[in-house]
Amino acid sequence: MKRTLVPILAALAAVGLVYTLWGVFVVTPMDIELFFSQKIFYYHVPNWFVLFTAVVVAGISSLLYLKKRAPRYDDVATAAAELAVLFGAMGLITGSIWARAAWNAWWVWEPRLVTSLLIWLIMVGYVLVRRFGGTGAERLAAGLAVFGMVDIPLIYVGVNQGDRHPQAKVVKQLDEGTMKLFFWLSVLTYFLIFAALLLTRIQAIRAERELRVIHERGLDAGLLES
Amino acid sequence: MPSSRTSIIGSRTSADAGTGRTTVPVPILRHAAAVAWKDLRVELRSREIVYTTGFFACLLVVIFSFTFSRNEAVVVASTPGMLWVAIAFAGTVALARAFDREREGDTMRALLLSPAPRLAVFFGKTLGITVLVLAVAAVVVPLLVLLLQSPLFYQPLPLVIALALGAFGFALVGSVFAAMLLRVRSRDVLLPVVLYPILVPLFIAGTKATAEMLPPVPNLDAAWYWIQFLGVYDAVFLGISLWTFESLVIE
Numbered sequence: 001m002k003r004t005l006v007p008i009l010a011a012l013a014a015v016g017l018v019y020t021l022w023g024v025f026v027v028t029p030m031d032i033e034l035f036f037s038q039k040i041f042y043y044h045v046p047n048w049f050v051l052f053t054a055v056v057v058a059g060i061s062s063l064l065y066l067k068k069r070a071p072r073y074d075d076v077a078t079a080a081a082e083l084a085v086l087f088g089a090m091g092l093i094t095g096s097i098w099a100r101a102a103w104n105a106w107w108v109w110e111p112r113l114v115t116s117l118l119i120w121l122i123m124v125g126y127v128l129v130r131r132f133g134g135t136g137a138e139r140l141a142a143g144l145a146v147f148g149m150v151d152i153p154l155i156y157v158g159v160n161q162g163d164r165h166p167q168a169k170v171v172k173q174l175d176e177g178t179m180k181l182f183f184w185l186s187v188l189t190y191f192l193i194f195a196a197l198l199l200t201r202i203q204a205i206r207a208e209r210e211l212r213v214i215h216e217r218g219l220d221a222g223l224l225e226s
Numbered sequence: 227m228p229s230s231r232t233s234i235i236g237s238r239t240s241a242d243a244g245t246g247r248t249t250v251p252v253p254i255l256r257h258a259a260a261v262a263w264k265d266l267r268v269e270l271r272s273r274e275i276v277y278t279t280g281f282f283a284c285l286l287v288v289i290f291s292f293t294f295s296r297n298e299a300v301v302v303a304s305t306p307g308m309l310w311v312a313i314a315f316a317g318t319v320a321l322a323r324a325f326d327r328e329r330e331g332d333t334m335r336a337l338l339l340s341p342a343p344r345l346a347v348f349f350g351k352t353l354g355i356t357v358l359v360l361a362v363a364a365v366v367v368p369l370l371v372l373l374l375q376s377p378l379f380y381q382p383l384p385l386v387i388a389l390a391l392g393a394f395g396f397a398l399v400g401s402v403f404a405a406m407l408l409r410v411r412s413r414d415v416l417l418p419v420v421l422y423p424i425l426v427p428l429f430i431a432g433t434k435a436t437a438e439m440l441p442p443v444p445n446l447d448a449a450w451y452w453i454q455f456l457g458v459y460d461a462v463f464l465g466i467s468l469w470t471f472e473s474l475v476i477e
Binding site for chain 2 (some may be wrong): 136
């Protein structure tokens with residue numbers, strides 16, 4: 001079951017991408033205010049959904065790792081954090097492109113953008129700690145993920161009460177039926193991609209870790225030369 | 227010797243050194259106060275961290291005075307931000323130095339072997355760092371008032387409360403991460419990397435609270451709202467630190 005799960009998810013995601021691509025450009029109507037540039041909405045917003053999901057997955061599995069000390073939770077947390085950095089970066093880049101097209105500014109200090117940026121920065125910190133922290137870094141990274149997850153509502157409230165950029169526009173609610181349909185299909189597709197990547201990455205991290213453990217045992221037994 | 231020291235500190239479960247649980251909560255505060263007083267006494271004798279980070283904070287204020295515009299109104303409006311940035315940078319340096327000192331003297335092991343529960347050791351360090359950060363603030367605020375004509379003292383009580391809550395929150399989160407970093411490589415640069423994103427709400431609240439206190443018309447309702455936010459922030463992270471502490475900093 002495990003071997004076929006990832007290819008199935010990937011195949012479904014590919015179908016979803018093709019279908020939404022067709023749907024977005026052929027079926028959905030043109031937005032009244034923003035015209036063609038609104039179409040990036042279908043590919044920009046799902047990034048944030050996946051970012052927040054990945055952060056929560058990383059936070060919860062880090063908490064489980066700290067409480068139960070089983071390395072498999074640490075694998076899940078690492079994979080989820082890396083994907084959070086990836087999808088967050090895509091969200092920030094697509095967001096900048098859209099901001100330039102819609103508001104004529106590459107970056108706007110709007111509350112939700114800033115919240116997402118800060119959460120993304122926490123996840124970048126996590127990846128840096130794991131990469132450059134050496135052997136003692138798992139607990140630090142896990143603590144960072146847990147603290148980061150707890151911090152999300154505080155960041156949101158703090159940033160929201162702050163100054164709003166004068167040009168910031170709230171993303172319009174979708175009113176057309178087909179827009180809603182293809183938006184949620186796009187969200188589903190992104191989650192399928194996230195699931196496929198997550199499972200693959202977890203397998204890779206677990207294999208690396210097990211290899212490291214066996215290598216240590218071989219060194220201890222004197223069977224290997226370091 | 228150990229038994230007399232135990233009775234001075236007042237632990238009633240001296241055999242319980244490893245598990246870190248005492249049957250009565252009061253000794254934890256007393257242990258924490260003992261550790262904090264130890265830190266402050268070491269600091270008072272050498273005054274190393276106070277002098278070096280205090281001077282660092284002064285230099286920061288000087289640099290800030292050059293890097294912002296020549297327009298005096300703009301500079302005065304930026305002084306709350308300058309105060310909290312100075313706290314952030316100088317506080318991080320003080321935090322790193324305080325924990326480095328433990329590692330250099332190898333006193334961390336001695337502290338952990340003592341009958342004090344680990345949570346008390348952690349709280350003691352947090353209290354020590356809070357005092358150091360408040361000392362930094364006590365240097366920076368008068369400097370800003372004197373050099374940049376900043377009206378930070380217009381409402382002294384909210385300012386002091388905001389600084390106290392902000393310093394405690396900074397010390398709490400900072401001590402957790404600095405303690406975890408003791409065994410990690412690239413310690414110096416990773417401390418700000420992991421600390422600042424988590425602390426952003428604290429700095430937003432501190433800056434906004436301080437800014438709302440300034441003349442011509444201080445908005446005290448908004449200032450107290452942000453001070454309450456600081457209180458909530460401290461409470462949330464106190465709770466999460468207590469809950470995950472054993473698993474995070476266990477040797």
